[in-house]
Amino acid sequence: MSEFKQTFNSSLGKKLIMALTGLFLCTFLIVHLGGNLFLFRDDKGYGFNVYANFLAHFPPIEVIAYLLYLCIIVHSIYALVLTINNRSARPVTYVAHNDAPASWSSKNMGILGSILLLFIVIHMGDFWFTYKFNNVLGFKEYKTNLVTGDRTVTDFKPGYADFENSISTEGNNEIVRVKDLHARVVWSFSHLWYVVFYVIAMGAVSFHLVHGFQSAFQTLGWTHRKYTPIVKFIGTWLFAVIIPLGFALMPIVYYIQSLSK
Numbered sequence: 001m002s003e004f005k006q007t008f009n010s011s012l013g014k015k016l017i018m019a020l021t022g023l024f025l026c027t028f029l030i031v032h033l034g035g036n037l038f039l040f041r042d043d044k045g046y047g048f049n050v051y052a053n054f055l056a057h058f059p060p061i062e063v064i065a066y067l068l069y070l071c072i073i074v075h076s077i078y079a080l081v082l083t084i085n086n087r088s089a090r091p092v093t094y095v096a097h098n099d100a101p102a103s104w105s106s107k108n109m110g111i112l113g114s115i116l117l118l119f120i121v122i123h124m125g126d127f128w129f130t131y132k133f134n135n136v137l138g139f140k141e142y143k144t145n146l147v148t149g150d151r152t153v154t155d156f157k158p159g160y161a162d163f164e165n166s167i168s169t170e171g172n173n174e175i176v177r178v179k180d181l182h183a184r185v186v187w188s189f190s191h192l193w194y195v196v197f198y199v200i201a202m203g204a205v206s207f208h209l210v211h212g213f214q215s216a217f218q219t220l221g222w223t224h225r226k227y228t229p230i231v232k233f234i235g236t237w238l239f240a241v242i243i244p245l246g247f248a249l250m251p252i253v254y255y256i257q258s259l260s261k
């Protein structure tokens, strides 16, 4: 076996891959939250639907998306393999001899990760699969007056089966026709049980990342007297507070709005 293969089959190699895939997934979360902020705009889903349409039809994004799915799968499988290997290496549980006591998050990474995996499967089934492969979504037509900025929105029925999107101009008006994923978000987040499930999952994101983000830096040996406190600060405030809170607010806000409709 080559030295390269040996390294990546070893327990350290697997940990390195988990750290790298984990950091890639953290980067995805920042971009995903940023894009989903369109949900907070009061524009009848225009910004969000145009954004979702762009993601689905811009080839470089599709390549990154496949890399993302690969990272989710590799990260999950290696987590499972490492857990099984660790258990069989030391059948008797013992108290860690570390000076610092292990945090609740670090001791429960497996269960937190499993909740997240379940969440990702259900979540992708609901939005990603529905958008790409399910014909239940309708289309919206947004007509924007380019002089005044006024916008009207109507349902749009395409004339043929595999219509994807269109953009055209008519006088001063820009006409954009896109799939209405926003309607699916509104519908999904009008169910209380689903909102509760999302909020619990975002709790798991928070606890998983408060340990995971800084742990990845440690595994990769990227520790430094001056920079490690910054990594801890980012891990705590950005990944364990701001990002999960931002995501959790989306279903909560949509649920509250659904009550007044």
Ligand code: HEM
Pocket: 032, 035, 036, 052, 055, 065, 068, 116, 120, 123, 124, 127, 128, 131, 181, 185, 198, 205, 247, 248, 250, 251
């Ligand atoms: C409440 C918060 C969230 C909302 C409203 C939301 C919404 C969406 C929507 C609409 C899609 C399909 C279109 C797109 O790619 O943007 C999507 C895809 C996806 N989401 Fe989320 N998401 C949320 C939170 C999360 C979280 C916390 C994770 C990970 C832990 C996640 C992981 C994914 C993945 C992996 C995909 C597939 C990406 C792709 O193929 O481009 N989402 N999400």
